[in-house]
Amino acid sequence: MRKIGFLGVFFFFLLFTFPFSIRFFWAFSLAPVPYLTPDEFLYPFAGKLYIQGLASGNFSVFKVNAEHPPLSKLITALFTFLLGPLGFSDIGALRVQGCFFSALTCLLAYSIGSRVGRRMGMLSWVLLSLDPVSIRFAVASLDVTSLFFASLSIYMLLRAHPNSCRLYLLSGLILGLATLCKYSAYPIVLGALTLILLGGRTPFRPASLRISLVAASSLVLLVLGNPLFWPPQLIGFSGYSAFLEASSRYTIGPGGICLTPLDWLEPVLKAWNTPHALLYLSMFGLGSLTYPLPIFQSSYLPWLFLASLLQLARRKARLEGLRFKSLLWFSAGFLFFWLLAKSQAEPYYSVWLQPPLAIFSAGSIIDAWRKARR
């Protein structure tokens, strides 16, 4: 393994400090308190409760906020215990956690981009560090913490040698940690891995072996790390039922919000001979043709992405390497939120799309700059 000297450590420290400072300034000087309700009240409370429950062997505490996995909330409790004596409130500690993991994600964007060249790494880092969505929603602790582990998992996958299982296993375990922070990480990272293997023309058997390895190792860690999935004999109640009951809040109400872009079909078919049919038919448009997150309104990264696409289409250049992989990573996240999170899409989900967009855009800018210099 390559050794990192003092200068290297200092360089990485700077790469961490700059995005952390921006996020910290936003979270503590500009963002209203509370900013994301009820999350900012709920997660530190739940985290502390989980720690007390684990210490006393009372697993019923995991019924609180059971719709979300516990790891990020446990980390919040850790931050609360560490920073409480320094005068930070519970919300303050949660925000420091968000800023910390968001800044680490910027560092990862640098590391992923550096696989092509240091210039691309630096530009990816700059783009993500200054991205308004990533700064504003650094306080979304669950998503930001999960995104860090998910990005680390993708980084491992990109580094993994085709013939070695070790990094795939490690990537799966890190994906398990990401899933223990937020369940969305699982389909997004697995989707990205599947698309990257498909795009890389990996033969079916090795590709399915790698996907299974990552999926299985992350699932094992998810089950081991979330007491709700432990046997009822061990925790004294059916944790899975508690999880299902808590998750049932995320349903389709009588208002007719579509869960997937194809769910407009059901009310149309049910009401085909009534005057409501036309109204339900109109849900086709609302449900399937618009993106649930206003990504273009709040960040420059999607605009850079669009400009890169126009440039690519004009030149008819084949997309390869890290840029192609980051585009597939972006697609996995983008389509996941379009397909499955439509009814419950919160604006801060956009943070999931920013790291691949930053890497893709950095690659495109460097490519355009090289072409212009010739």
Place this chain on the structure above:
Amino acid sequence: MEESETIVSAIALPALLLSVLAAARLMGISKRTASIFMTLNATIGLAIFSALTTIPQLSIQALNTLNPEEVVVIMPLIFTFELLSGTYFASRILELDYLRFLKLTLAALSLTLAISVPLCLLVLLFKP
């Protein structure tokens, strides 16, 4: 989640996947190319329209305030726009034949509707 809506999702999403693979096979296109193409097609088409919704007249709020008759007229236009732009950019990026892959997209979508509508009707008809 309501049971009937779960049923529609459970039918329509696999139907879309199978339709893409079937249409690709019929057209002699590899499954990998078809899968990657359809993924990029959907992503880029949606992303381009999402960018257009920053124009006030095309904003989500403006679209939501249209009456159903107007929506039924406008939405197919948006759908066509997303389809054509997504297909164009995805085929350029992947260096594929635009018209051939437009045919693939249309065939896959038609096949999805042909499979899922009768199935959903049947399921909803016999559902208590």
